[in-house]
Amino acid sequence: MSDVRTQAxxxxxxxxxxxxDEIALAEAYDRHAPSAYALALRITGDQGSAEDAVQEAFVELWRHPERFDPHSGSLRAWLCMLTRRRAIDLLRRQTVQRTHLTRLAGQAPVEGGVEEDVVGAAQAKAVRECVRDLPALYRDPIALAYYxxxxxxxVAAELGVPEGTAKSRLRSGLRLLAERMSAAGYPGSAS
Structure with a gap:
């Protein structure tokens, strides 16, 4: 497509x-989402994070279309710039969250008698290990919600994702955690 036609x-x-106009958003998405996704995937190395970055860029376009100036550059370039920023923000948040999770993994106060302390400490350690071994996509929301x-x-606001995405990741992460706890021999952990 020529530059003049693209600008028009x-x-x-x-x-x-x-x-x-929702049709305009759909057209912009169909035309530019593949480029934005490819860029986000290169930056994050994670499909879910790349999808989130693209979604956030298009939400920004929808909420604030006035921020895009067609005389200053192409819509594709503007969306890719937004997606790049969102992807980098996601990586930064994940780094900070991993740091917090690492600190949390070493902390779990247990109260009760000696026998309860031993059993509780073993269970707490198993839970921390299973949570730590979850993919970041699930581990981070679980840590924010439960720790x-x-x-x-x-959680959605902290991770910068839509509420539905946060709910879905929490549900899926808890299901995966229960499966792993059950596989580790803790009865009653799978539901």
Whole structure:
């Protein structure tokens, strides 16, 4: 597509987006999401994180189409820039969360008698190990919800993902954790 035609198309889409035309968003997504996803995947190395970065970029376009100026550059370049920023932000958050999780893995206060202390400590250690071994996609939301006591809405905000994504990751992560605990020989852990 020529530069003049691209700019005209981007201007047309921009005008439609400023009046909340869903067809324009779908067209922009169909046209530019593959490039944005490929970039995010190269940065994050993780499909889920790449999808989240692309989703966040398109949500930004939908919520604030006025921030895109078709006379300053192409919509593709602007969306890729947004996606790149989101992907880097996700990587930074994951690094910070891993640091917190590493610190948490060594801490688990246990109360009770000597026998209860021994059993509780062994179970706490097994849970920490199973949580630590989960993929980051599930480990981070679980740690935020159960170690820090955040609600799924707060988890979504902390991770910078939609609430539905946070809920889904928590459910899937807990299911995987239960399976791993059951496989490690802790009865009643799989549900």
């Amino acid at each position: 198309d981007d201007s047309r889409l921009h005008g439609m987006l400023t009046v909340a 820090y006591g955040l609600s799924y809405r707060q």
